[in-house]
Amino acid sequence: MNRPLLELRKLSTLHLKPLSLSLYRGEISALRGSSGAGKSLLLRSICDLIEHQGELFLNDVSHLKMAAHQWRRSVGMLAAESHWWHETIGEHFSDPAGISEPLLQLGLSSAILDQGVTHCSTGERQRLALIRLLQNEPQVLLLDEPTSGLDQTSALKVEEMIKSYVEQHQAAAIWISHDPEQCRRVATHQLMMDNGLVSEDIL
Amino acid sequence: MILLTPLDLTIAALLVLLLALVSWRSGAAVERKLLWSAVRTTLQLLLIGWILKLLFDQSNPLWIALMATIMLLIAGREVMSRQQRSFSGIWGYGMGTVAMFVSSFGVALIALQFIIRPEPWYMPQYAIPLLGMLLGNTMNGISLGLDRLTSSAWEQRHQLEAKLMLGFTARDAMSPLRRDAIRVGMIPMINAMAAAGVVSLPGMMTGQILAGAPPMEAVKYQILIMFLITVGTGFGTLVATTAGTSRLFDDRERLRLDRLKKKVN
Known part of the structure; x- marks a missing residue:
C-alpha cells in the first residue's frame, strides 16, 4: 500500500487554521496565496521551527518521536532569504570539492566557494543555499520562493534541479511561488492559501 | 599603621569641594553629580563599616x-x-x-x-x-x-x-x-x-x-x-x-x- 511520505494531522498555529494534508513520494505541491496569507508560517511549522498544535508524520513516524534536529534534517527548509555565518561560501559546505557539479548546473563557477559571503549577489546566495540544503539529502523540501530573485534562465535551472532531485530521491516538496506559470511547470498538486486556510487550487 | 582622624578626611573632602568649584566655574555641569556621589560614598561606606563592625563583634x-x-x-x-x-x-x-x-x-x-x-x-x-x-x-x-x-x-x-x-x-x-x-x-x-x-x-x-x-x-x-x-x-x-x-x-x-x-x- 502506498503510504504518504509526509502527513500533517490538524496542524495549526495561532494564525494558521487546522490543516490535514498528505504528501506522497515524487510529489511537488505548489503553494500560492497573497502576501501575509501564512505560507511561510506554514512551512516553518512543518519544519517544527515554531510552536504549533497537531502532529506531523514522516514515513508514519511522528515528529515527536524524532529529535527536532533529526526531523529538520529530513524535512529541510529553504528560507526566502538565505543566511550565512562563516566568512566564505565554501566553509558552509562539509565537502566543498564535491559540489562542483550542482554549481555548474546552476550556472555558478567553483571559484565562488572561495568568495566572501558579502561579495555574492542575492541571486547567487539563493542558488548556493539550495545546493547547501540538497547536500543534506532531505526527504521533504520546504521551499519558500526558491527563484524569487532570479532571472528566467536561472529560475528554469533551479526548477530543473529541484524536479530531478525529487524524482531521483523519491522525495517530496512544498513550493511557495507567486508565479502561476511556474506552479504549472513544476507541481503535481496546486494549493492555495488565504488568511491561514489552505485549499486545493484550480489553476 | 597610621590611623586617620576626622580632620584628615575633612582635608580630602575640601579637595573634592575645590574640584566641584572649579568644575562649576568651567561650566562642566558635573558638580552636582560629583557632590552627590561624594556624599553617597561617605554615607554608604560608613554604613557598611558600621555593619561590618557589628558583624565582627558578634561573629x-x-x-x-x-x-x-x-x-x-x-x-x-x-x-x-x-x-x-x-x-x-x-x-x-x-x-x-x-x-x-x-x-x-x-x-x-x-x-x-x-x-x-x-x-x-x-x-x-x-x-x-x-x-x-x-x-x-x-x-x-x-x-x-x-x-x-x-x-x-x-x-x-x-x-x-x-x-x-x-x-x-x-x-x-x-x-x-x-x-x-x-x-x-x-x-x-x-x-x-x-x-x-x-x-x-x-x-x-x-x-x-x-x-x-x-x-x-x-x-x-x-x-x-x-x-x-x-x-x-x-x-x-x-x-x-x-x-x-x-x-x-x-x-x-x-x-x-x-x-x-x-x-x-
Whole structure:
C-alpha cells in the first residue's frame, strides 16, 4: 500500500487554521496565496521551527518521536532569504570539492566557494543555499520562493534541479511561488492559501 | 599603621569641594553629580563599616549568612539590570543569581575551608570581604557574558534559524556564540591578572600595605584573591552561559527569542 511520505494531522498555529494534508513520494505541491496569507508560517511549522498544535508524520513516524534536529534534517527548509555565518561560501559546505557539479548546473563557477559571503549577489546566495540544503539529502523540501530573485534562465535551472532531485530521491516538496506559470511547470498538486486556510487550487 | 582622624578626611573632602568649584566655574555641569556621589560614598561606606563592625563583634553565623544573602541578591539585581535583553520572568533574575551563588559561594567556601582556614571558618573578617570581592567580580563576568550571549543570539537570529533549518542541533548552532560570550566574560579578569603589578597596583594589596602589612604578605594574599576571582568568574560565566543557551531554545530546539525582554530606557 502506498503510504504518504509526509502527513500533517490538524496542524495549526495561532494564525494558521487546522490543516490535514498528505504528501506522497515524487510529489511537488505548489503553494500560492497573497502576501501575509501564512505560507511561510506554514512551512516553518512543518519544519517544527515554531510552536504549533497537531502532529506531523514522516514515513508514519511522528515528529515527536524524532529529535527536532533529526526531523529538520529530513524535512529541510529553504528560507526566502538565505543566511550565512562563516566568512566564505565554501566553509558552509562539509565537502566543498564535491559540489562542483550542482554549481555548474546552476550556472555558478567553483571559484565562488572561495568568495566572501558579502561579495555574492542575492541571486547567487539563493542558488548556493539550495545546493547547501540538497547536500543534506532531505526527504521533504520546504521551499519558500526558491527563484524569487532570479532571472528566467536561472529560475528554469533551479526548477530543473529541484524536479530531478525529487524524482531521483523519491522525495517530496512544498513550493511557495507567486508565479502561476511556474506552479504549472513544476507541481503535481496546486494549493492555495488565504488568511491561514489552505485549499486545493484550480489553476 | 597610621590611623586617620576626622580632620584628615575633612582635608580630602575640601579637595573634592575645590574640584566641584572649579568644575562649576568651567561650566562642566558635573558638580552636582560629583557632590552627590561624594556624599553617597561617605554615607554608604560608613554604613557598611558600621555593619561590618557589628558583624565582627558578634561573629554570629546567622547574621553572616544574612549579610551574604543580601549581597548575593543585590548582585543578582545588578546582573539583570546590565542586560540589554534579559530573560523574562524569574529567569532574568534567577539565572545570574544562581550562577553567582554557585561560583562565588563555592569558591569562597573552598578558600575558607582549605586555604585560609580561619577559626571558625566563617569568621566574618575573612568571609565577608572575600565573598564581596568574589561577588563583585563574578557579577561583572556573568553580566558581560550573558549580555553578549543574548544580544548576539538576537542579532544572529536569522543565521541561527538557517542552521536549525539545516538540521543543526541547538547546541551546535549556538556554540560559536557561546564561546564568544564565555571569552567576553573572562577577558577582564585575564587582563587584570596580566597587568597586575606592572600596569596597576591591585587595590586590595595596596590597602593592606597602607594598613601596615609587609609587602610580601600583601602580595601573597593578592595572588590568592586573583586566582580565586578568576576561577569564580570563569565557572560563573560557564554556568550562566550554559543556562542561558538552554533557555534560548525549547525542548523542540526552537529559537525562543520571545523569552527575552528588551530593556526599556
